[in-house]
Amino acid sequence: MGTTLHTLAPNPGSTKTKKRLGRGRGSGTGKTSGKGVKGQKARPGHHGARIGFEGGQMPMKMRIAKRGFKNPFRTEAYAINLRTLEDVFENGATIDVEVLRARGLVPKSAKLVKILAEGELTKKLTVKADRFSAAAKEKIEKAGGSAVALEAAEAA
Numbered sequence: 001m002g003t004t005l006h007t008l009a010p011n012p013g014s015t016k017t018k019k020r021l022g023r024g025r026g027s028g029t030g031k032t033s034g035k036g037v038k039g040q041k042a043r044p045g046h047h048g049a050r051i052g053f054e055g056g057q058m059p060m061k062m063r064i065a066k067r068g069f070k071n072p073f074r075t076e077a078y079a080i081n082l083r084t085l086e087d088v089f090e091n092g093a094t095i096d097v098e099v100l101r102a103r104g105l106v107p108k109s110a111k112l113v114k115i116l117a118e119g120e121l122t123k124k125l126t127v128k129a130d131r132f133s134a135a136a137k138e139k140i141e142k143a144g145g146s147a148v149a150l151e152a153a154e155a156a
Contacts, residue, residue: 077131078110082139083119085127096128097150115140115147 021033035042040049052059080100088103089095097113100106106113115127117135124144130151132140137147 075111077112077114078106079114079116080105080129081116081118082121082136085115085125086119086121086123089123089125091123092125093123094126094128097130121145 019029019034020027021029022031024030032042041047049055052061054060084105085095088105097106100113101108112130114131114133115129115136116133117139121139121143125140126146126148127140128148128150130149132147132149140147
């Protein structure tokens with residue numbers, strides 16, 4: 001005997017009956033329909049105030065003093081460590097921002113690239129980047145390579 005239309009049924013436990021609200025005291029969800037008593041959340045429509053709303057009281061974010069200065073024009077440099085350059089590139093390679101992007105080390109959204117000194121460098125590399133930390137520049141030159149800052153190169 002195969003499956004027929006009159007024998008079709010959902011799997012046991014896969015469906016739940018809808019909660020019927022406001023159908024008398026005996027139902028367990030009569031009178032206030034499970035919403036408690038009065039108040040903002042008992043009212044019809046979308047209850048729940050916006051994030052940070054404190055019932056009309058001055059919100060915490062407005063009560064706390066603001067300090068300092070946030071520069072809206074700051075440009076954040078994407079950091080690359082010497083350890084990464086040591087692992088990815090071979091001896092004598094010339095590295096610039098386009099090569100780093102092509103290898104997937106720098107995202108397209110990064111406007112500036114800064115080379116940092118974490119890790120050791122044993123290969124002779126020519127590195128062209130927007131910025132260098134003083135220690136990174138020193139390590140690159142110590143290994144026999146050269147560090148060229150692009151901002152300085154463009155100005156010259």
